[in-house]
Structure formats: C-alpha cells, structure tokens
Amino acid sequence: MSKPTVLHIGKLIFRMVMLLAAAAAFAYCSVNPSFDPAPLLALVWAAFMAEMIRRLFPIRSESIGCQKQYAYAFRPCGTAAKPSLPHRRALAVALLWAAVNLLFGFAYFRGVLSADGLVLLSLFFAVCDMVCVLAFCPFQKLVMKNRCCITCRIYDWDYAMMFAPLAFLPSAAARSLFAMGLVLLVKWEISVYRHPERFSDVTNSALSCKNCTEKLCRHKKL
Numbered sequence: 001m002s003k004p005t006v007l008h009i010g011k012l013i014f015r016m017v018m019l020l021a022a023a024a025a026f027a028y029c030s031v032n033p034s035f036d037p038a039p040l041l042a043l044v045w046a047a048f049m050a051e052m053i054r055r056l057f058p059i060r061s062e063s064i065g066c067q068k069q070y071a072y073a074f075r076p077c078g079t080a081a082k083p084s085l086p087h088r089r090a091l092a093v094a095l096l097w098a099a100v101n102l103l104f105g106f107a108y109f110r111g112v113l114s115a116d117g118l119v120l121l122s123l124f125f126a127v128c129d130m131v132c133v134l135a136f137c138p139f140q141k142l143v144m145k146n147r148c149c150i151t152c153r154i155y156d157w158d159y160a161m162m163f164a165p166l167a168f169l170p171s172a173a174a175r176s177l178f179a180m181g182l183v184l185l186v187k188w189e190i191s192v193y194r195h196p197e198r199f200s201d202v203t204n205s206a207l208s209c210k211n212c213t214e215k216l217c218r219h220k221k222l
Contacts, residue, residue, distance in 0.1 A: 004063040012130035019123040069191040083200030125162035156188035
C-alpha cells in the first residue's frame with residue numbers, strides 16, 4: 001500500500017475511535033450528570049485542529065489529491081490549453097451541502113437535535129470522509145463525475161464540509177473548527193483560480209493514471 005493509503009486507513013480508524021468514544025461519553029453523561037466529557041472533546045478538537053494546521057502547508061506524505069495545489073506537485077504535460085474544471089458541479093455540491101446542513105441547523109434550533117447530536121454528526125461526517133477516499137464517494141459518483149480522488153476538484157473542502165454542523169453551536173471551540181475548515185477551502189479556491197493547470201490531468205501529468213502511485217481505484221467501487 002502507498003503511504004497516503006496507509007495514512008487514510010490510520011485516519012479512518014482514529015476517527016472511528018473518536019466517534020465511538022464521544023458517543024459513549026455522551027450516553028454515560030445522560031445517566032451520570034456529574035461526568036464531564038469536556039476533556040475528551042478537547043482532545044478531539046486538538047486532533048482535528050492539528051490535522052488542519054498541518055494541511056496548510058505542503059506535506060509530501062499526503063495524497064497528491066490535496067497537494068496538487070502546490071507548485072512542487074505540478075508536472076506540465078506540454079500543452080498550453082487552459083483546462084476545463086467542473087466549477088458548476090462544485091457549486092452544486094456546495095449548495096446541496098449547505099441545504100442539508102441548514103436542515104440540521106433548523107432541527108437544532110427547534111430542539112429536535114441536541115448539541116451532542118451535532119458533535120456526533122460532525123464526527124460521523126469525519127468517518128464518512130475517509131470512507132469516501134477509501135471505498136465509495138457519492139459526491140464523486142453522482143455529482144462531480146471525476147475519475148478518482150487525485151483529480152477531485154473539491155478535495156480540500158473536506159474539513160469545511162465535515163464541521164459545517166458545528167457552525168450552529170454557541171461554542172468558540174466548535175466554531176473554530178468550522179472556521180479553520182473554511183480557511184482551507186478558501187486557500188484551495190484561491191489556488192484553483194490562480195493555477196487551474198495544477199488541478200487537471202490534461203495539464204498536470206502528475207495526476208494521470210500512468211504516474212499515480214496511490215492506486216486508490218484498486219479498492220474503490222467506481
């Protein structure tokens with residue numbers, strides 16, 4: 001297995017552990033009000049914040065899917081043609097995800113969904129994020145129609161998407177996770193705007209099947 005694949009599997013396991021630990025902590029807190037889940041939540045916050053801060057910089061051990069925004073990952077194909085990127089499909093994903101999360105926000109403010117529920121929802125999305133990379137991605141299959149993860153137009157939207165439910169919570173810690181996710185998203189979009197040639201396998205040979213070293217397609221249900 002490639003290093004990025006091993007990293008993704010490690011993240012999947014770690015995020016599943018965090019989800020189960022948080023669910024158990026909230027369940028125990030409901031029967032034992034004296035129990036304080038704050039230390040566990042602080043650990044979760046620190047783990048994800050560290051991941052996002054790390055993502056701000058070029059990390060060669062990460063998937064080229066997110067690293068293609070940097071100059072070092074660009075290998076010109078020799079064509080001067082401006083690549084056609086699926087901006088409209090990306091916008092469709094943004095609108096769809098915004099609508100879904102507005103429903104969660106409405107449920108929260110109506111008292112149907114608790115603060116604990118929103119936290120667990122975000123952790124569930126974090127697990128799903130790795131499932132999308134390793135097994136099956138509905139956004140890829142149904143909306144974006146990209147060949148694989150390394151050519152994904154919205155690869156670095158992941159943290160903003162998974163932490164969107166936390167935007168509704170009156171907590172600086174929760175909102176800071178969503179805010180940092182937005183920072184990564186904006187940074188990504190600026191790179192897409194300034195260097196579109198880095199994001200297409202038509203102009204960047206590093207994204208071609210021939211030069212791919214990750215081979216995620218071997219275990220994805222494409």
